[in-house]
Amino acid sequence: MVVMTNVGVQIPARPKIIGVAHAAFFTKDVDHTRRFFKEYLGYEEPFVVPDEKGGIAFAAVKINDRQYVEIYPECRPGSGRLCHFAVETDDAEAMRRYLLAMGCCVSGPTTVGSLGEMNFFVTDPNGTICKIVEYRPGSRIVEDFGNHLSDRRVSLRMSHIGFMVEDVDKAFDFYVGILGFREVWRGGPDPSKVAWIHLQVPEGEETIELMLYEAEPSQADAGHMNHLCLEVEDVGEADRLLAGRTCPDGCPEPVSIKLGINRKRQLNLFSIDGTRVEIMDRRTIDGVSAPSSEGVPMRYRPSVGGS
Ligand SMILES: [Fe+2]
Known part of the structure; x- marks a missing residue:
C-alpha cells in the first residue's frame, strides 16, 4: 500500500x-x-x-x-x-x-x-x-523462544526505555509524526515544567520516555536520564528479593522505594556506570491514574550551567 x-x-x-x-x-x-x-x-x-x-x-x-x-x-x-x-x-x-x-x-x-x-x-x-x-x-x-527465562528474574517485562531529548518538538515530529507513537502521559517534579513524556508504540504496549532537560547534564545526570524500566506487580516484593542477593561492588547506592509523580512506586538501581535501572509497579498506588502535567516542556539551553 x-x-x-x-x-x-x-x-x-x-x-x-x-x-x-x-x-x-x-x-x-x-x-x-x-x-x-x-x-x-x-x-x-x-x-x-x-x-x-x-x-x-x-x-x-x-x-x-x-x-x-x-x-x-x-x-x-x-x-x-x-x-x-x-x-x-x-x-x-x-x-x-x-x-x-x-x-x-x-x-x-x-x-x-x-x-x-x-x-x-x-x-x-x-x-x-x-x-x-x-x-x-x-x-x-x-x-530461543521459551528458553533462558529464569525464575530468578526480578521482572518479566521492560515497560519503557528513557533517553535524553534536547529538542522536544523535533522528537515529536519523528516519533509521533512519522513513526506513529502516541502520547500517554507527561509529568515532572515541578508542576510548571514537563520533564518526562511517555510515548507508546503505535501497535503495542511499551513506551519510550522522552527525558527533557535544560542545563548541560553531568555524567551522573545522563546516567539517570538514559535508563530502562523493569515493570513488576509489587515493588516491595522485588525489593525483598534483591535484598537477598548481592549487588556487585562498585555500583552507586540505590534509591529506595518511593512513590513517583506518576503515582507508581519505584525503586532505582544503578549499574557500575551509573546507568539507572528503574523497577516500577505496573499499577498506581490506588488504581487512580496520575493526571498529565499542564506545564511547559523543558528545553535544553546551553547557557544554563550544569549540575
Ligand atoms: Fe522511566
Whole structure:
C-alpha cells in the first residue's frame, strides 16, 4: 500500500511497531555489568557475540522472549552510556523504505544481525540511534523462544526505555509524526515544567520516555536520564528479593522505594556506570491514574550551567 502526497510523491504505508525490543548500553566494565544483570537482577544471557579481536562485541541479557538488554564495552573512557535502543516491527525492509521516503536519516540496507534479526538503524533528529528489528522464524532470537527465562528474574517485562531529548518538538515530529507513537502521559517534579513524556508504540504496549532537560547534564545526570524500566506487580516484593542477593561492588547506592509523580512506586538501581535501572509497579498506588502535567516542556539551553 502506498499513499500519494499532494505533490504526487508515493509514500509507502508504515509497517507496524509492536514493542520496545532492546536497550543497548556501553559500560566501562563488561563483566561487572553482566554480573549486575545476571547475578543480581536474575536474568540469563543466551548470546555473547565476539568481536574480531577475540573479545566481546556485546552480550545480550534476556528480559523475555522479545526483549533484551545489550551490553557493549565502551568505545572510550567516559563516553555516553546509551548506545541505542530498538523497537520491533513486523517488516523491517518496508519500514526502511517508509523512513527513507519520509526523509529520515537511515543506515544502509536492511541486514541480518548477529542474532539473526533483520535490522537497520535510523538516527532521530536529536541524534539518538533507534534500531529497527524484525524477528524472523529461524533467527537465533526466535529459536530461543521459551528458553533462558529464569525464575530468578526480578521482572518479566521492560515497560519503557528513557533517553535524553534536547529538542522536544523535533522528537515529536519523528516519533509521533512519522513513526506513529502516541502520547500517554507527561509529568515532572515541578508542576510548571514537563520533564518526562511517555510515548507508546503505535501497535503495542511499551513506551519510550522522552527525558527533557535544560542545563548541560553531568555524567551522573545522563546516567539517570538514559535508563530502562523493569515493570513488576509489587515493588516491595522485588525489593525483598534483591535484598537477598548481592549487588556487585562498585555500583552507586540505590534509591529506595518511593512513590513517583506518576503515582507508581519505584525503586532505582544503578549499574557500575551509573546507568539507572528503574523497577516500577505496573499499577498506581490506588488504581487512580496520575493526571498529565499542564506545564511547559523543558528545553535544553546551553547557557544554563550544569549540575
Ligand atoms: Fe522511566
